[in-house]
Amino acid sequence: MSPRRGEGAARYRVMLYCPDRHLVYDGRTPDEAGVGGGITARVRMARALRRLGHRVTMVVNCSRPRRIDGVDYVPLDGVARLSGDVVILTTSGGGLDLTPALALEAQARLRIVWVHGPDRPAGFEALGAEAVYAVSNFIGRIVRLEWGVAGERLFVAYNGYDEASFARAEKRKPRRDPHRLVYFSHPSKGLAAAIGVLRRLRARDLRFALHVFGGPGLWGGTGDGPDPEDGLVDHGLVGQTRLAEELLRSAFSIHLQTRREPGALAIPDALRAGCVLLGSPVGCYPEVIRDGVNGFLVPGDADDDSTQARAAERVLTLAANPPMMDSIRRT
Known part of the structure; x- marks a missing residue:
């Protein structure tokens, strides 16, 4: 997948989508109030991708649209389509349910499901994502051996510090x-x-x-x-x-x-x-x-x-x- 070109253009358009609604948050929440690792990891990932020059949108349970650290935060109810060069879908709480994504039109060159734990999210198979991203080899083995995901669809990258x-x-x-x-x-x-x-x-x-x-x-x-x-x-x-x-x-x-x-x-x-x-x-x-x-x-x-x-x-x-x-x- 080659980057889009043009004056001032980001290398890729990346959308991170998380349907969890058990907490309201945006890019300020980890710094101002503290929150769990799944949300903090998403915010860190969005910041890191933006620092690399990508155009990043976070569709999450935030209270209103706003731009934070160069990342566009959009409320869940404010989108009808998941679009970008790369769309990353993830859930880390509130029932581990990705089925809300099935109701949205998806236009992406690459769809990735980011897996934070050993429990398979609802809707995982129906999404049919091209790749699965696991946060450790331990989780990667579970995804491959227990969930039946082929090794060529799977990659592992550890969470990092800020x-x-x-x-x-x-x-x-x-x-x-x-x-x-x-x-x-x-x-x-x-x-x-x-x-x-x-x-x-x-x-x-x-x-x-x-x-x-x-x-x-x-x-x-x-x-x-x-x-x-x-x-x-x-x-x-x-x-x-x-x-x-x-x-x-x-x-x-x-x-x-x-x-x-x-x-x-x-x-x-x-x-x-x-x-x-x-x-x-x-x-x-x-x-x-x-x-x-x-x-x-x-x-x-x-x-x-x-x-x-x-x-x-x-x-x-x-x-x-x-x-x-x-x-x-x-x-």
Whole structure:
């Protein structure tokens, strides 16, 4: 597919379409209020494509048409046709349903379904997209072996971090606390395990603290944060620049979970910030984390006391060895 030519023309016209309606958002939402990884990934992708010179339109559940960072945001009810050189269709919440796209006229040279998780969205087969984009090899294998998608239609690209957020945060010169742990994801993934690690650490050294970012609101839910306890600081939802600064202040990022991880944004964000990541060997973690090189994999059930105890021991060993911590951060 050759680029369109002409004075000032973008290389390609790209439309990203997501029919999810469980949250109202646009390109400002991740920076101003904080939101889940699926939405944040879409906004980051749109920005990245625009920086490459493409003309980008986001058809999503936004409140009104507006241009943000060079990307045109259009409300779902404001379109009757999906058009462009490339149309990317995706869903990451609200029932995982792509069938609304079937009611729209489609004019595209290439249609791609962007897959964020292991559950096949409704309407996937009927769309008949030419390509499928998976966020990890773990998800790619599921799409190929369980969904029956031919390998030649499939490609994998990991989610990335937003360098601009970290660049802004680094200008404030945040100071890293060697005893500061961070958990920044939906509570269902592994917050209870992270708190279990914290309790074991504080039984040995009261300087350790766990800073929690996110909450049920990440996925459009409601509910309170974790119960207060010593050493636990709940920040709730925060924007991406604030989160980047908080990560730069932290020494460890705790990712113990039983849920098979599709490809969380928390992984590249933690690594970019220089947090030493301790994760469970589930989902995409083994393909991203090389144990002992750029982070650590902690085998065992994340909810089991023995697994949390091993993670705490690893943190204590690393905290006592700053040269090793620096080596891992540089990898």
